[in-house]
Amino acid sequence: MATLLAIGTAKGLFLATSTDGRRSWEVSGPHFPMTGVYAVAVDKRRATPRLLAGMTSSHFGPSVATSDDLGATWHEPDRAPVAFPADTGASLGRVWQLTPAGPGQPDLVWAGTEPSALFRSDDGGVSYELVRPLWDHPHRERWGAGFGGQAVHTVLPHPEDPERVTVAMSTGGVYHSTDAGASWSPGNTGIHAYFLPDEWPEFGQCVHKIARDAGEPRRLYAQNHHGVYRSDDDGRTWSSIADGLPSDFGFPIVTLPGRPGAVLTFPLAADSERFPAGRRCRVWRSLDAGDSWQALSTGLPEGPFYPAVLRDAMCADDGEPGGVYFGTRSGEVYASRDEGDSWSPVAAHLPDVLCVRAAEV
Numbered sequence: 001m002a003t004l005l006a007i008g009t010a011k012g013l014f015l016a017t018s019t020d021g022r023r024s025w026e027v028s029g030p031h032f033p034m035t036g037v038y039a040v041a042v043d044k045r046r047a048t049p050r051l052l053a054g055m056t057s058s059h060f061g062p063s064v065a066t067s068d069d070l071g072a073t074w075h076e077p078d079r080a081p082v083a084f085p086a087d088t089g090a091s092l093g094r095v096w097q098l099t100p101a102g103p104g105q106p107d108l109v110w111a112g113t114e115p116s117a118l119f120r121s122d123d124g125g126v127s128y129e130l131v132r133p134l135w136d137h138p139h140r141e142r143w144g145a146g147f148g149g150q151a152v153h154t155v156l157p158h159p160e161d162p163e164r165v166t167v168a169m170s171t172g173g174v175y176h177s178t179d180a181g182a183s184w185s186p187g188n189t190g191i192h193a194y195f196l197p198d199e200w201p202e203f204g205q206c207v208h209k210i211a212r213d214a215g216e217p218r219r220l221y222a223q224n225h226h227g228v229y230r231s232d233d234d235g236r237t238w239s240s241i242a243d244g245l246p247s248d249f250g251f252p253i254v255t256l257p258g259r260p261g262a263v264l265t266f267p268l269a270a271d272s273e274r275f276p277a278g279r280r281c282r283v284w285r286s287l288d289a290g291d292s293w294q295a296l297s298t299g300l301p302e303g304p305f306y307p308a309v310l311r312d313a314m315c316a317d318d319g320e321p322g323g324v325y326f327g328t329r330s331g332e333v334y335a336s337r338d339e340g341d342s343w344s345p346v347a348a349h350l351p352d353v354l355c356v357r358a359a360e361v
Contacts (some may be wrong), residue, residue, distance in 0.1 A: 003317060004070060005325055005358040006051060007333055008037030011351035013053050015071045022323050022337040025346045031071060034058075039312070041098040042359040043125065045106045049361050052109065052125045054082075054095030062094045064111070066125055070361060075126075082111055082119050082128045088135065090115055097312075098125065099155040104162055112152030116143050116169045120181065131181045139172070139186065139203050146170035146206050146225070153311060154210050158234075159217050166210070166220070166235055173205040174222070174235050190238035192227055208251045209311040210235070215260020219289065223253040223265055223311075230290045241290025246277035252314035256322040256339055261289040264296075264316075264324060264340060266309040274308050281305040283314075283326065285340045299343035300334060307332070312355035319360050327353025 005016040005025070012030025032055045039054035051067040053074075065076040084090040097112035109125035112118055117135050119128035134140075143150060151170060158164035163180045166187070173188040186203040193205045206225035213219035222229040222238060226249050229238040242248035247267040256262040264285045267277040276282065281300040284293050307328035314326040324340045327333040331350035334343045 001360055003319060003323065003358060004042060004049075004361045005317075005333075005335070005346065005356060006040040006042060006053075006071075007327055007347070007350065007353060008040045008053065008055075008312075008355040009327075009331070009351040009353055010036050013037045013040065013055070013071075014347065014350060016333070016346050022319070022335060023344075025335070027347050028071070031074065032057075032065070036094070036354065038354050039095050039098045039111075040355055040357045041100060041109070041125075042357050042361070043100040043109065044318075044359060044361070045100060045103055046124075049359070050124060052098045054098050054111070056094040062092050064095055064098065064125065064128075077126060079127075081121075081126060082113060084117070085130060088130070090117070093149065093151075096151040096153045097155050099157065100125075101157045102159055102162060110155040110157065110165070112155050112167060112169075114149045114151035116140070116150050116152050116172055118152055118155065118167055118181070133182055134167070134175065134177075134184050137175075137184055142204065143169065143172035144204065144206075154207075156210065156212050156220070159212070164234075168207045168210045168222070170208065170225075171204060171206040173203045173207055174210060175203075176235060187231075187235040188238070189236065190231075190240075191222065191224055191229060194226065209253045211253050211255045211263065213260060213289065214255055214257050214262065221253050221255065221263050221290065223250050225249070225271060228253070228265065228290070241286070244286075244293035245284055246295075250309075251311040252309055252326070254314050254316050254324065256316050256324070257318050258320055258322050259287070259339065262287050262322075262339065263290060264314070266314060266326060268308055275306050276308070279304045279306065283324070283336075283340055283343075296336075296340045296343075298341065299336075306330075310354060313353045315356045315358055317358035317360060323358060325356050325358050327356050329353065
């Protein structure tokens with residue numbers, strides 16, 4: 001058994017592999033050099049894992065490629081795999097998220113895009129179709145754009161009910177479907193949007209990332225544009241869990257697949273000061289669903305630290321004990337083989353890290 005860590009950067013995809021229990025890593029790449037790789041996924045629902053990469057070329061535009069041999073070779077369709085129908089008047093900016101559905105739907109892959117839309121693939125991520133009910137939602141005309149653009153950046157299929165799926169977007173908030181995408185409703189009650197005239201709106205929040213608890217499927221966590229929240233009713237209502245953190249601003253929020261109640265984040269000082277909180281490289285972890293927090297820094301750089309960690313540049317694998325990973329905007333990647341207790345470097349001097357995904361393969 002090996003651990004594969006896919007690292008999407010502003011100038012290509014790098015693949016790191018460990019065969020000694022995540023103690024050391026071999027890094028290959030870049031695959032797709034000089035493209036921005038904003039989304040990666042490791043789909044383990046088939047006999048051979050499939051890798052998916054959503055990349056954006058300044059010359060050729062956005063696309064999605066797949067690999068069925070762990071990155072040795074890649075396949076990209078002749079036609080654009082993700083494209084808006086002509087009658088929408090929209091064009092694809094980039095793919096922000098690629099998410100395989102549950103094991104009961106082995107060929108379904110979701111894609112979140114910019115502009116804010118959801119696409120579905122029923123052939124394992126080779127071709128995609130627009131999910132019209134979300135695109136045609138009456139709120140769409142009032143969804144805004146965050147600093148990074150207007151995008152559906154998170155897709156959370158429900159692990160027990162294939163009809164349920166949750167998405168999050170900047171700026172728009174959290175939306176749910178209970179009928180496989182045929183209809184959508186907002187779920188943002190309790191999320192503060194101090195930057196809007198109505199500070200507690202039905203929708204319009206700038207949610208940076210959401211994640212689902214490993215042990216309780218109805219429990220979700222959100223890192224907002226100022227605000228860290230938990231929901232215990234599948235994202236209908238939210239309450240703050242920011243007490244104990246040095247800041248409530250940041251981008252990623254990650255749960256550990258094998259540890260119910262475990263959630264991690266990487267706080268930044270503020271929206272106007274996007275350096276790590278206290279200008280220190282520290283991951284913060286809660287083991288009690290956000291009731292208390294602990295700073296984790298063993299093995300991480302000491303002294304002043306300035307790079308940020310983006311919303312998809314932090315992840316956990318499915319190993320035991322769980323591995324945790326993050327990459328920075330200055331091209332450093334760190335790994336923990338013990339759920340965040342200690343850290344070691346995987347790579348340095350890479351381009352700006354945009355996303356990471358890891359799995360046992």
